[in-house]
Amino acid sequence: MGLVVAILFRMRDRALSEWPLSIxxxxxxxxxxxxxxxxxxxxxxxxISQLKWRHMQLGPxxxxxxxxxxxxxxxxxxxxxxxxRVSQVSILGWCLALVTVAGLGIEPSAQNILDFxxxxxxxxxxxxxxxxxxxxxxxxxxxxEGGINGEMAMTxxxxxxxxVVLNGLSGQVLPPSFxxxxxxxxxxxxxxxxxxxxxxxxxxxxxxxxNCTGDGIKESCRYENITGWLEQDTTARLGxxxxxxYNPKLEYQDPGNTYSRQTQTLYTGYGTSGGSxxxxxxIVRHDSTAWQRSxxxxxxxxxxxxxxxxxxxxxxxTGVRTADPVSKGQLDSKIEITSRPLEFRSVANTxxxxxxxxxxxxxxxxxxxxxxxxxxxxxxxxxxxxxxxRTAFKYTASSSRSxxxxxxxxxxxxxxxxxxxxxxxxxxxxxDTLTNLIRNDNTGDNNAATKTTxxxxxxxxxxxxxxxxxxxxVLETLLTSVLxxxxxxxxxxxxxxxYGTQGKQPQPLLKESVMAYLAYPLIGWTEDEVxxxxxxxxxxxxxLAKGMNARFAVDDAGRxxxxxx
Numbered sequence: 001m002g003l004v005v006a007i008l009f010r011m012r013d014r015a016l017s018e019w020p021l022s023i024x025x026x027x028x029x030x031x032x033x034x035x036x037x038x039x040x041x042x043x044x045x046x047x048i049s050q051l052k053w054r055h056m057q058l059g060p061x062x063x064x065x066x067x068x069x070x071x072x073x074x075x076x077x078x079x080x081x082x083x084x085r086v087s088q089v090s091i092l093g094w095c096l097a098l099v100t101v102a103g104l105g106i107e108p109s110a111q112n113i114l115d116f117x118x119x120x121x122x123x124x125x126x127x128x129x130x131x132x133x134x135x136x137x138x139x140x141x142x143x144x145e146g147g148i149n150g151e152m153a154m155t156x157x158x159x160x161x162x163x164v165v166l167n168g169l170s171g172q173v174l175p176p177s178f179x180x181x182x183x184x185x186x187x188x189x190x191x192x193x194x195x196x197x198x199x200x201x202x203x204x205x206x207x208x209x210x211n212c213t214g215d216g217i218k219e220s221c222r223y224e225n226i227t228g229w230l231e232q233d234t235t236a237r238l239g240x241x242x243x244x245x246y247n248p249k250l251e252y253q254d255p256g257n258t259y260s261r262q263t264q265t266l267y268t269g270y271g272t273s274g275g276s277x278x279x280x281x282x283i284v285r286h287d288s289t290a291w292q293r294s295x296x297x298x299x300x301x302x303x304x305x306x307x308x309x310x311x312x313x314x315x316x317x318t319g320v321r322t323a324d325p326v327s328k329g330q331l332d333s334k335i336e337i338t339s340r341p342l343e344f345r346s347v348a349n350t351x352x353x354x355x356x357x358x359x360x361x362x363x364x365x366x367x368x369x370x371x372x373x374x375x376x377x378x379x380x381x382x383x384x385x386x387x388x389x390r391t392a393f394k395y396t397a398s399s400s401r402s403x404x405x406x407x408x409x410x411x412x413x414x415x416x417x418x419x420x421x422x423x424x425x426x427x428x429x430x431x432d433t434l435t436n437l438i439r440n441d442n443t444g445d446n447n448a449a450t451k452t453t454x455x456x457x458x459x460x461x462x463x464x465x466x467x468x469x470x471x472x473x474v475l476e477t478l479l480t481s482v483l484x485x486x487x488x489x490x491x492x493x494x495x496x497x498x499y500g501t502q503g504k505q506p507q508p509l510l511k512e513s514v515m516a517y518l519a520y521p522l523i524g525w526t527e528d529e530v531x532x533x534x535x536x537x538x539x540x541x542x543x544l545a546k547g548m549n550a551r552f553a554v555d556d557a558g559r560x561x562x563x564x565x
Contacts, residue, residue: 001477004032008113008465016116016461025463026114033110033473037103040480044103047487048073048082048096049512055090056552057495057507060565063545066517072097073512076104092486099479105472112469118459120186128187128454130178130320132194133439135371135448141379152379161437161445165387166411168433169426176331177440180322180456189320189454195370196435197277198313198339201424204228205305212252212300219252219300228307229282233271248284252300254291263289263300266392266418270385276344276361278381280309281388283423289394308427310384312361313339314368315435320454342370371448380434390414505554522550524564 011018011025019025052069055061068085071078072093079097139157164174180187204227212221226248233247250264267284283306292299318336342361359377362369392414420426441449494504510516522530525548532540550562 001032001036001473004029004036004110004113004473005470007032008467008470011114011463012465014463015121016463019463026111029110029113030107033106036473036477037106040103040476041100043480043484044096044100045073046511047484048079048093048100050487050491050509051090051093051096053508053510053516053552054490054495055093056550056562060549060551063548063550063562064542067542067545069093070512072100076101092483092490095479096483096487099476099483102472103476106476109469109472113466115464115466116461117464119462120457121460123184123456123458126181126184126456126458128178128180128184128189128456129451130176130189130192130454131439131441131444131449132192132452133370133446133449134195136195136376136438136446137373137448138376138379139445139447141373141375141383143373143375152375157445162383164437164445165383165430165433166413168429169387169413169416170411171425171429173429173432174436174440174443175329176436177443178322178331180326183458184456185326185459186324186457187322187326187454188457189317189452191316191318192320192452193314193316193368194435194439195342195372196313196315196339196438197310197431198315198341199427199431200280200309200311201427202228202307203304204307205303208305210302214252216297217254220249221252221300222246222249223284223303223305226282226305226307228280228309230271230273232273233269233282248282250284250300250303252291254298254300255289256291256298262393264391265289265394266390266414268388268390268414268417270381270388272385276311276342277377277384279311280307281384281427282307283417285418285423306423308424310431310434312342312370312372314342314363314370315339340364340368345369347374387413390417392418505558508560520552520560520562522548522564523555523561524550 007025007029016025021028023031048069052066055065055069065085068078068082072082079100082097083094083101138161140155140161141158142153142155144153168174178187207225207227208223209225210221210223212219214220247269248267250267252263255263263286265286267282269282271279271282284303285306286301286303288301290301292301316338318338319332320335321332323330323332340363343364345360345362347357347359357374359372359374360369361372390413417423417426437445439449440446441451491507491509494506496504508516530544530548532544534540549565551565552560553563554560
């Protein structure tokens with residue numbers, strides 16, 4: 001039991017990996033408690049066996065008590081019987097029987113002493129990483145070596161960027177790149193900042209005016225006074241100096257007056273002037289093609305008009321951690337993201353490309369600054385202009401054309417813009433996709449992407465001691481020790497036998513001896529009184545012993561006998 005307690009104090013609230021032996025601690029405790037219980041039962045059995053002789057010495061007792069004590073020394077069942085038969089005549093024997101019965105609970109208690117709990121620990125030998133960007137040097141948009149006027153180089157990174165952007169528009173946003181290596185089950189990062197793309201989406205329908213020309217069946221309508229849509233972006237040269245196309249301008253045809261009915265339902269443009277990345281993105285979209293009818297004329301439906309401005313910004317990420325389980329390869333969705341706009345500061349040659357021009361951007365208070373290559377910005381805004389400038393028509397009730405889109409194009413983004421439930425979500429998805437393209441190294445579009453480290457956490461089994469389950473084994477050990485000492489003391493004391501003239505005699509140390517029953521005869525009964533007729537059985541002998549009271553004592557010659565009382 002001392003070894004068990006020593007193990008418990010050694011391993012309490014410690015990792016299971018700190019256990020120095022090949023055998024598990026619960027197995028070691030099971031072995032020790034089994035050995036302890038075996039030693040305890042040897043002591044208890046010897047004490048009960050010895051106690052029956054003292055029991056018969058102290059006064060006349062039924063001979064059947066010899067059988068009761070003997071059965072109790074052999075195990076729990078006999079001890080249970082003894083608890084209900086001799087409690088009034090032998091308190092010490094009753095206590096020993098109780099210890100034997102209670103010993104049945106030692107093994108179950110020992111198995112419950114140790115509890116193994118999984119706890120999260122800091123894995124100091126594992127490094128968690130997540131990609132960030134303080135500069136953007138695009139893999140897709142590179143200036144041609146020796147080129148002039150911003151000539152772009154052909155790159156294999158361009159198809160990857162184009163595919164990622166189109167996926168982002170459809171809702172499959174490129175996730176941030178991070179590493180949380182096994183055996184980590186969770187990784188966290190302190191708040192960090194990175195270069196990114198932000199968007200400002202607005203519904204600017206209110207206040208827009210339009211000027212329509214036509215015959216009431218076919219109308220061409222130009223939309224004006226659009227908040228955020230710069231005057232420079234409303235015109236587009238068609239050819240000569242006087243050939244100017246004004247945008248946004250939509251063409252309508254009343255579907256109720258001709259079989260060849262096609263109505264423009266969508267116009268999206270991307271501004272070529274303005275701040276960083278130019279812009280904004282303008283969306284003119286119709287939810288219905290039904291014309292408004294009155295007694296005098298018919299009017300094309302009025303659309304909803306939105307703008308979305310994209311710009312470089314500084315994004316701060318707080319509460320970044322991996323999703324559970326880490327095998328998903330995703331970050332937790334509950335990440336707080338705040339942003340601050342970046343302002344153009346200067347054009348200078350920097351360490352990204354010493355021979356090319358770069359832009360230096362910083363926050364309003366100049367606390368953070370970022371660098372973007374001119375080729376990266378020029379290439380991105382030209383690509384966005386090609387993707388976001390779209391026109392969609394709807395054909396109705398025509399025998400030859402029922403839909404205004406086809407299946408043989410790379411991607412029907414005009415159809416996506418026309419039918420999306422949330423244009424704001426598309427704009428946000430595009431901004432997030434571009435941000436992660438800038439942040440990511442391998443899966444992104446940045447030769448200058450870097451990483452910030454975080455903390456990796458794993459799980460390990462810890463040993464928890466449930467001390468309450470140690471109460472029974474300890475009490476059993478202490479009580480057995482006390483009873484053993486009492487039995488030893490009682491056995492060493494001389495007693496007055498009550499028969500003959502020998503006076504006080506040392507107690508016989510017979511324990512479980514069978515020879516004692518043969519060597520010490522019954523005195524005071526005739527042969528007929530102790531005769532058992534018929535087949536000899538233990539039951540018949542026990543019935544006979546119920547009516548025979550005797551005392552174990554010596555005669556005048558110092559011979560031990562069972563004397564009739």
